[in-house]
Amino acid sequence: MKINIYYGGRGLIDDPTLFVINRMQSVLEELHVTVERFDLHELKNTITTLPQTMKNADGIILATTVEWYGIGGYMQTFLDACWLYGDKEKISKLYMCPVVMATTYGEREGKLNLSTAWEILGGRPCSGVCGYIEDVKILEDNDDYIKLIERKAENMYRTINQKVPALPASNQAVKQKVYMTKNIDLTPQETEQLSKYAADDAYVQRQKEDISELTAMFKTMMGSDDKEDPDEFIKDFEAAFHPEPGVDASYLFHISGKKIPLYMVIEGHELKMIYKEAPKVDVEITVSKERLESLIKGSGTFQRAFMAGEMSIKGDFNALRELDKLFVFS
Numbered sequence: 001m002k003i004n005i006y007y008g009g010r011g012l013i014d015d016p017t018l019f020v021i022n023r024m025q026s027v028l029e030e031l032h033v034t035v036e037r038f039d040l041h042e043l044k045n046t047i048t049t050l051p052q053t054m055k056n057a058d059g060i061i062l063a064t065t066v067e068w069y070g071i072g073g074y075m076q077t078f079l080d081a082c083w084l085y086g087d088k089e090k091i092s093k094l095y096m097c098p099v100v101m102a103t104t105y106g107e108r109e110g111k112l113n114l115s116t117a118w119e120i121l122g123g124r125p126c127s128g129v130c131g132y133i134e135d136v137k138i139l140e141d142n143d144d145y146i147k148l149i150e151r152k153a154e155n156m157y158r159t160i161n162q163k164v165p166a167l168p169a170s171n172q173a174v175k176q177k178v179y180m181t182k183n184i185d186l187t188p189q190e191t192e193q194l195s196k197y198a199a200d201d202a203y204v205q206r207q208k209e210d211i212s213e214l215t216a217m218f219k220t221m222m223g224s225d226d227k228e229d230p231d232e233f234i235k236d237f238e239a240a241f242h243p244e245p246g247v248d249a250s251y252l253f254h255i256s257g258k259k260i261p262l263y264m265v266i267e268g269h270e271l272k273m274i275y276k277e278a279p280k281v282d283v284e285i286t287v288s289k290e291r292l293e294s295l296i297k298g299s300g301t302f303q304r305a306f307m308a309g310e311m312s313i314k315g316d317f318n319a320l321r322e323l324d325k326l327f328v329f330s
Contacts, residue, residue: 001160002034004057006050008064008075011041016101016133017065019140020149024061024099024129027153040074047077051086059095059126059160062114066102071110079117091123097156098128107132119169126159127152233262234273236296240327243269247326249319250281256288266326282319287311298329 005025009015025035036057038050054060064075082091098114100107111130118125129152131145139145158164233255243266253262260275285302291310295302301324305311313320 001032001058001157002036002056003028003059003061003156003160004054005035005037005061005063006040006075006078007037008040008062008072008078010065010067011039014136015065016103016131016136016139017063017099019136020099020101020129021061021063023146023149024153024156027150028157031154031157033157040078044074044077047074048081048085050078051082054094055087055090057094059097059156061097061099061156062118063099064110064114066100066104066106066110068104069106071100071113075114079121082121086121088122091121093124095124095126095156095160097126097152098130100128100130102130102132103134105132124166126156230275233292233296236329237264237273237327238271240296240329241271242326242328243271244322244325247322249283249316249322250278251319251323252278252281252284253292254284254286255292258289281315283313283315285311285313285320296329 005021007017007021009017011018021037025037028035036053038053040047040050043050062075062078064071066072070076096114096118098111098118100110100114102110107130111128115125115128129149133139139149233253245268247266248268249266251264251266253264255262258275261277263274263276263278263281265272287305287310291305294300295305302311303321303324306313306320
């Protein structure tokens with residue numbers, strides 16, 4: 001027998017969920033069960049491929065911690081991946097034991113969410129573990145709690161070993177009636193390959209670049225490729241440039257209506273600007289052409305525009321603040 005454990009917490013030392021799954025794993029291994037554990041916070045870049053790890057499992061444990069609200073992003077992403085890329089035929093034969101420990105309110109709702117999600121996926125939920133634990137020492141020092149956790153692990157073993165049947169759940173019937181997601185007829189091998197592509201950031205980025213190139217090509221073919229001023233905004237930035245000692249930074253401005261972003265590099269007292277793609281910069285800024293024009297005319301600052309939701313950034317926020325010191329528009 002093989003059981004996989006998928007832990008969706010943050011891996012903190014005082015996380016009570018870690019204590020619970022460690023005890024359950026110990027009991028299962030004593031029963032000669034092969035246990036494999038996946039810490040989602042360490043595998044966050046490959047979560048979309050993890051449903052394929054359930055192929056040889058007889059059961060799984062979904063464990064997470066409620067720290068402020070809900071089951072957490074890592075576990076939700078894993079369940080999304082199971083829905084999109086998981087082998088539904090395999091999932092329908094898998095027993096799942098939910099483990100949800102809370103340091104705040106919401107452990108029962110979290111456990112119910114995991115069970116409901118697994119039933120909608122077509123799987124078989126087992127009786128799980130949930131509780132409110134303010135301090136992990138409460139678990140470590142209480143023999144009754146430890147025995148309860150161990151019994152839950154033993155019950156899971158018996159359920160899987162005896163293949164205990166379950167009555168049909170209403171959410172299965174509801175899913176069949178209202179299921180609106182388009183069905184893509186893929187083999188399990190094709191689904192696995194698709195999940196690997198989704199987890200490959202380089203592949204996704206290449207696809208985006210290809211789509212962008214095709215869009216530009218079709219615009220040109222349709223005669224909508226208007227000539228752009230190669231120096232637009234550059235002279236305005238150069239005129240307002242006030243270098244700060246010790247400041248080295250790079251920026252990429254994605255301006256609405258511009259096919260090519262504006263690349264800016266500041267090295268001490270030197271400013272370089274050109275319209276081109278850049279592989280890696282300190283800050284990427286997305287802003288409308290109209291808002292950038294108003295900023296250049298002295299209407300507000302870059303930081304205020306970001307706080308007001310008038311532009312978005314990705315990267316080092318400190319480098320964004322430097323823009324208002326480096327460029328003084330009036």
